[in-house]
Amino acid sequence: MEKEKVAQDQLSNRAGFRRLPPVYLAPLNTIGAIDREPADAAIREKREKIKEMMKHAWKNYKRYAWGKNELKPVSKGGHSSSLFGNIQGATIVDALDTLFIMNMKDEFEEAQAWVEENLNFNVNAEVSVFEVNIRFVGGLISAYYLSGAEIFRKKAVELGVKLLPAFQTPSGIPWALLNIKSGIGRNWPWASGGSSILAEFGTLHLEFMHLSYLSGNPIFADKVMNIRTVLNNLEKPEGLYPNYLNPNSGQWAQYHVSVGGLGDSFYEYLLKAWLMSDKTDLQAKKMYFDAIKAIETHLIRKSRNGLTYIAEWKGGLLEHKMGHLTCFAGGMFALGADDAPEGMTQHYLQLGAEIARTCHESYNRTFVKLGPEAFRFDGGVEAIATRQNEKYYILRPEVVETYMYMWRLTHDPKYRKWAWEAVEALEKHCRVKGGYSGLRDVYFNKESYDDVQQSFFLAETLKYLYLIFSDDDLLPLEHWIFNTEAHLLPVLSRNLKKVEDDGK
Numbered sequence: 001m002e003k004e005k006v007a008q009d010q011l012s013n014r015a016g017f018r019r020l021p022p023v024y025l026a027p028l029n030t031i032g033a034i035d036r037e038p039a040d041a042a043i044r045e046k047r048e049k050i051k052e053m054m055k056h057a058w059k060n061y062k063r064y065a066w067g068k069n070e071l072k073p074v075s076k077g078g079h080s081s082s083l084f085g086n087i088q089g090a091t092i093v094d095a096l097d098t099l100f101i102m103n104m105k106d107e108f109e110e111a112q113a114w115v116e117e118n119l120n121f122n123v124n125a126e127v128s129v130f131e132v133n134i135r136f137v138g139g140l141i142s143a144y145y146l147s148g149a150e151i152f153r154k155k156a157v158e159l160g161v162k163l164l165p166a167f168q169t170p171s172g173i174p175w176a177l178l179n180i181k182s183g184i185g186r187n188w189p190w191a192s193g194g195s196s197i198l199a200e201f202g203t204l205h206l207e208f209m210h211l212s213y214l215s216g217n218p219i220f221a222d223k224v225m226n227i228r229t230v231l232n233n234l235e236k237p238e239g240l241y242p243n244y245l246n247p248n249s250g251q252w253a254q255y256h257v258s259v260g261g262l263g264d265s266f267y268e269y270l271l272k273a274w275l276m277s278d279k280t281d282l283q284a285k286k287m288y289f290d291a292i293k294a295i296e297t298h299l300i301r302k303s304r305n306g307l308t309y310i311a312e313w314k315g316g317l318l319e320h321k322m323g324h325l326t327c328f329a330g331g332m333f334a335l336g337a338d339d340a341p342e343g344m345t346q347h348y349l350q351l352g353a354e355i356a357r358t359c360h361e362s363y364n365r366t367f368v369k370l371g372p373e374a375f376r377f378d379g380g381v382e383a384i385a386t387r388q389n390e391k392y393y394i395l396r397p398e399v400v401e402t403y404m405y406m407w408r409l410t411h412d413p414k415y416r417k418w419a420w421e422a423v424e425a426l427e428k429h430c431r432v433k434g435g436y437s438g439l440r441d442v443y444f445n446k447e448s449y450d451d452v453q454q455s456f457f458l459a460e461t462l463k464y465l466y467l468i469f470s471d472d473d474l475l476p477l478e479h480w481i482f483n484t485e486a487h488l489l490p491v492l493s494r495n496l497k498k499v500e501d502d503g504k
């Protein structure tokens, strides 16, 4: 009751809110969200194959795990992850926009019907604020902009309100975990000194800005702008952002810096906040370019044989390891290149290409041609996992995500070639009768399945692959921002009002 009251007070007490500038959204369902066949027959065929993969993943989820969060493709049942508490239907919400852009109308409609009838946030559930935001809030907002169906907007805002109590900490840096019934938050027990995690609280910005525009309530934007202010005001060691921040003191807790797990999408969201604001959010731009400059100085290295990699920084010492998660950074560097400080555009495009190459090597040096969770550059090895617990592949998207940006921005055919290699490897080693499964060891010549079809396989991996074999006018990058789960958020254009007025 107390939590409900706080949420209600926050929503009704509009007087004290700073007004947001008026923003005019693109007319729904217009800009490049409608399917178009590529002219080249060979490309069309490849794209069709990827759509068939989506059908296989969806059909089996529907048959064996409908309404559950994820599918167990080998044992053919539902898989529940503690990340969503007992919120259900992660695969359905994560898949919505992929179904839409692949023109899978019947499947989209059955997913929408499930959301209307069954998606329920009135549950006693402790959830990961980050995961629920990127998958559920992001997926619902994206489905709303693509389809115009009001239910998605309503559900996104309803969930956004449920997440607000997470911000009730002395610094306003949110808790990682929140019970969405009681409104009680806490941090991961393993996180250094009770800290919140940079990649988690730093990956709310895009969705929360849209929640404010979609609800007409600035509270969501205020919460994430406060996170921005706290981070901007803090002293940064060597210009770097540590992964751990204590929400009580508002101070860094441990000097561990990573562009992979625990840090990754914070940097991505700085860049995308700049792009999504139609390049008006100058603070985000500055923080992004300052951050990647420091990263380049302190974390990026070249191996003996010329592979560029991004290491992890621990209080000044480098661990020469790069995570699969870190591979998204190639696409990020390339996406931001155009707006780089003077003379640096080519440099960042090149850096993106080098990271793409390294990540491709990490795939190419395995038996299955899909990359491990982490690979190392020490002890005489390059781009190879040396520890048993780093050899798995869980259908992650980051490498094909980077190929997608590199393809769009350079049209170098090697990215389509590499993407196709990944498709063939997925078909050969991850496809099973009941869907797609992750692998326990990518160097082993006999598949050992982890028996999980991750929801991000449908949200991200298959979407990025499909886009690589589509024309550039399907979801043009100037109009759409992909959240970190590949959900689509339109640029909040400052010119649309003018266009509308001129058109009258």
Ligand code: DMJ
Pocket: 134, 265, 325, 396, 397, 398, 456, 460, 484, 485
């Ligand atoms: C996804 O949920 C998102 O891409 C997130 O940013 C990182 N982890 C997974 C995919 O690997």
